[in-house]
Amino acid sequence: MPDSDIVLTGKNINKYYVDKGKKMQALKDVSFYLKEGEILGIVGESGSGKSTLLRHISCLEKPDGGTFFYKGVEYTGKSASFAGAFLQMIFQDAQMSFDPRMKMKKAVVEAQKNCSHDKLSGILKAVGLDESLLEKKAGNMSGGQCQRMSIARALCSDARILLCDEITSALDVTTQAQVVALLQQLREKEGLAMIFVSHDIALVSMLCDRIMVMKNGECVEEGQTGKVLGNPQHEYTRELLDNLIELKM
Amino acid sequence: MDTILRINNLFAGYGKECVLNDISFEVEAGKKVCIVGESGSGKSTLLKSIHGFAGVSVTGGSIEIERNILLGIVPQNPGGSFNPIRTYKAQIGEALKSNNIDFKIEEVEKTLQTLGLSDAKRALRARPYELSGGMNQRMAIATTMLLEPGILLCDEVTSALDVKTAGIVVEQLLEINRLRKTTILMVTHHLGIASKMADYIGIMKSGKMLEYGPAKEILDNPQNEYTKNLLKALPRLKVN
Amino acid sequence: MNHKRKKINRIKVTISAVVALLLVLIALMASVIAPNDPYVTNASAIRSAPSAEFLFGTDNLGRCVFSRVLYGARTTIAATFILVAVSFLLGSFVGILSGYYGGVLDEITMRIADIMLAFPQMVVAIAVAGILGGGLSSAMIALGITMWTGFARLARSHTFAIKNCPYVQAARLAGKSGPAIMMSHILPNIIAPLITNALTQIGTTMIGISGLSFLGLGVVPPTAEWGSMINESRAYIQIAPWAVMYPAIATIVTIIVFNYLGDCVMEYRDED
Numbered sequence: 001m002p003d004s005d006i007v008l009t010g011k012n013i014n015k016y017y018v019d020k021g022k023k024m025q026a027l028k029d030v031s032f033y034l035k036e037g038e039i040l041g042i043v044g045e046s047g048s049g050k051s052t053l054l055r056h057i058s059c060l061e062k063p064d065g066g067t068f069f070y071k072g073v074e075y076t077g078k079s080a081s082f083a084g085a086f087l088q089m090i091f092q093d094a095q096m097s098f099d100p101r102m103k104m105k106k107a108v109v110e111a112q113k114n115c116s117h118d119k120l121s122g123i124l125k126a127v128g129l130d131e132s133l134l135e136k137k138a139g140n141m142s143g144g145q146c147q148r149m150s151i152a153r154a155l156c157s158d159a160r161i162l163l164c165d166e167i168t169s170a171l172d173v174t175t176q177a178q179v180v181a182l183l184q185q186l187r188e189k190e191g192l193a194m195i196f197v198s199h200d201i202a203l204v205s206m207l208c209d210r211i212m213v214m215k216n217g218e219c220v221e222e223g224q225t226g227k228v229l230g231n232p233q234h235e236y237t238r239e240l241l242d243n244l245i246e247l248k249m
Numbered sequence: 250m251d252t253i254l255r256i257n258n259l260f261a262g263y264g265k266e267c268v269l270n271d272i273s274f275e276v277e278a279g280k281k282v283c284i285v286g287e288s289g290s291g292k293s294t295l296l297k298s299i300h301g302f303a304g305v306s307v308t309g310g311s312i313e314i315e316r317n318i319l320l321g322i323v324p325q326n327p328g329g330s331f332n333p334i335r336t337y338k339a340q341i342g343e344a345l346k347s348n349n350i351d352f353k354i355e356e357v358e359k360t361l362q363t364l365g366l367s368d369a370k371r372a373l374r375a376r377p378y379e380l381s382g383g384m385n386q387r388m389a390i391a392t393t394m395l396l397e398p399g400i401l402l403c404d405e406v407t408s409a410l411d412v413k414t415a416g417i418v419v420e421q422l423l424e425i426n427r428l429r430k431t432t433i434l435m436v437t438h439h440l441g442i443a444s445k446m447a448d449y450i451g452i453m454k455s456g457k458m459l460e461y462g463p464a465k466e467i468l469d470n471p472q473n474e475y476t477k478n479l480l481k482a483l484p485r486l487k488v489n
Numbered sequence: 490m491n492h493k494r495k496k497i498n499r500i501k502v503t504i505s506a507v508v509a510l511l512l513v514l515i516a517l518m519a520s521v522i523a524p525n526d527p528y529v530t531n532a533s534a535i536r537s538a539p540s541a542e543f544l545f546g547t548d549n550l551g552r553c554v555f556s557r558v559l560y561g562a563r564t565t566i567a568a569t570f571i572l573v574a575v576s577f578l579l580g581s582f583v584g585i586l587s588g589y590y591g592g593v594l595d596e597i598t599m600r601i602a603d604i605m606l607a608f609p610q611m612v613v614a615i616a617v618a619g620i621l622g623g624g625l626s627s628a629m630i631a632l633g634i635t636m637w638t639g640f641a642r643l644a645r646s647h648t649f650a651i652k653n654c655p656y657v658q659a660a661r662l663a664g665k666s667g668p669a670i671m672m673s674h675i676l677p678n679i680i681a682p683l684i685t686n687a688l689t690q691i692g693t694t695m696i697g698i699s700g701l702s703f704l705g706l707g708v709v710p711p712t713a714e715w716g717s718m719i720n721e722s723r724a725y726i727q728i729a730p731w732a733v734m735y736p737a738i739a740t741i742v743t744i745i746v747f748n749y750l751g752d753c754v755m756e757y758r759d760e761d
Contacts, residue, residue: 045413080658080661083662087662097655110665202484239413
């Protein structure tokens with residue numbers, strides 16, 4: 001595993017929550033790595049801890065144990081703005097990813113003051129959005145447009161890693177396909193690495209190089225997508241595959 | 250086969266706003282029909298106008314339902330249709346009473362078991378807030394089924410559930426259809442679910458019915474450009 | 490249907506706002522409108538009934554009640570506005586900080602707020618005003634001590650909800666500092682409920698200030714203030730009822746107008 005092209009590593013991440021006096025473990029000894037230009041898929045049901053893991057990777061929350069490395073340098077416990085320099089997160093709720101009172105042109109380049117107009121229009125073109133949308137607010141845009149816009153915002157920051165938290169689950173099937181195609185294109189053209197969290201195992205199988213299956217805060221299986229889904233070792237993975245509702249043709 | 254539900258050139262909407270635009274289709278008794286559409290396509294409005302919701306006004310066309318047929322509707326979010334702190338037993342009893350049906354415990358338990366709730370007694374003692382989303386959804390279907398409806402209208406019943414639970418609920422709807430010959434009319438945005446359970450599929454977009462026909466025909470040989478796109482966009486499991 | 494109700498609400502807000510503005514305007518222009526000097530005593534016109542010269546009559550010292558009511562409006566309304574504004578700023582500031590950062594700061598401020606809420610506002614105000622001695626400023630401090638907690642709680646709970654919104658998290662990842670996020674994302678999104686609360690507080694604060702003055706814990710005579718005017722004149726209410734009646738009517742009308750404005754704005758906001 002020690003590979004020179006590994007960009008992101010997490011080792012033995014643990015997180016506890018106290019809920020009504022009971023101590024709950026949200027993440028149990030989760031370890032992972034992400035190579036350059038790779039898409040890692042994380043699947044699991046709601047409550048499996050996959051979104052929690054992303055929030056820890058991006059330093060939005062602090063773990064109770066474990067360490068994170070970016071290109072071999074530890075960044076555990078640093079601020080979110082520190083992590084924001086090399087990774088950006090895209091959220092499930094596209095509309096709420098933008099301040100409802102802010103125009104897009106302000107929200108997109110919020111902290112990247114040095115983002116030139118040429119660069120921004122290049123990015124908008126890359127994500128397939130019209131520049132006129134910059135004058136709008138999130139409430140006047142469709143879910144798909146908002147989600148593209150949040151990808152554009154992530155690209156403005158020069159981050160090389162995208163963390164995608166169920167970014168298509170609130171979108172229509174056709175819009176979902178467009179957003180997924182955009183991610184694939186960004187990986188090919190820009191060489192971005194991504195962690196793609198989703199409950200849709202079929203979608204993950206189409207997009208991701210490697211896959212990680214999570215259940216109750218634990219990583220139960222990890223490996224190449226084809227291997228894991230073609231020959232699942234863990235019972236839970238098999239269960240997920242069995243219950244998949246697929247198009248019957 | 251008898252036609253149990255016939256919709257002729259239906260125009261309906263909310264207030265002055267027209268959502269449904271010239272919808273026509275027929276449903277045969279005992280069949281499972283899925284109406285597929287993306288958000289905003291008017292599929293839920295269609296269901297509401299069939300059920301006769303107060304907020305929906307029909308401005309044109311007609312909805313013909315065979316006589317003496319009761320319509321049962323299962324909402325997307327069962328949480329909204331039950332009192333969270335009363336036991337299911339009390340609430341189901343009330344629903345039956347208001348429809349002049351006797352509460353027979355064996356009958357109720359049998360229905361719950363059909364829906365995969367093996368420990369029916371415990372489920373009846375439970376209150377909605379104590380159960381998971383999937384359990385509540387099944388209780389909602391069970392309550393509706395006890396009223397012995399001729400047509401079961403399902404509004405996105407699986408979309409708030411986990412993949413695993415969604416699969417189970419779909420299985421059980423099929424089981425109900427097989428055992429009781431209940432006609433099922435379900436609206437969903439998930440073409441996969443439609444392909445799994447439907448005999449007939451309708452594709453809706455912006456208030457119009459683009460295509461309606463036997464499931465196999467629609468899936469294998471779609472005529473409409475939009476249906477083709479929809480089929481193409483659906484993620485499929487790729488193993489190698 | 491909904492649209493119609495919204496329209497009615499908008500009209501209600503406009504009308505009550507105009508009336509409230511009119512009252513404020515009258516208070517500001519007191520020195521122009523007032524026909525007589527409110528502080529000049531007139532031995533020849535003690536307790537005279539309302540007439541053309543003294544519209545609302547005169548009090549025990551022969552001072553023009555009409556002029557005193559106008560000047561009293563200035564005292565009461567100005568004190569109320571300053572007090573509500575200060576509580577609003579202080580409370581929102583503390584509330585946003587403790588909501589955003591949480592932790593020890595949050596624990597401490599919220600416990601203080603809890604303690605303040607445990608006593609009825611007026612009881613605390615009387616006690617504090619009594620300790621501080623008379624005077625308008627001590628009455629304001631006495632009322633402000635409990636009032637800021639309402640704003641702090643409101644700001645805290647709204648901040649708490651917004652803090653976990655994706656757009657705030659995105660801003661954090663974009664490298665924005667805490668204060669910058671609070672200014673650009675949190676404050677603009679919670680200001681509306683805070684302002685509504687401020688409007689509803691105006692009426693209560695007026696009652697508070699007039700009440701303290703009536704008890705002799707607020708404005709010191711001879712300064713014109715409605716509460717103290719009622720207190721001064723109530724001894725001879727049978728002989729000169731106008732000296733009590735007019736400041737009382739002024740108090741009631743003003744409080745009703747501002748409370749109604751607050752309610753209308755709240756209703757209007759809930760409609761969205």
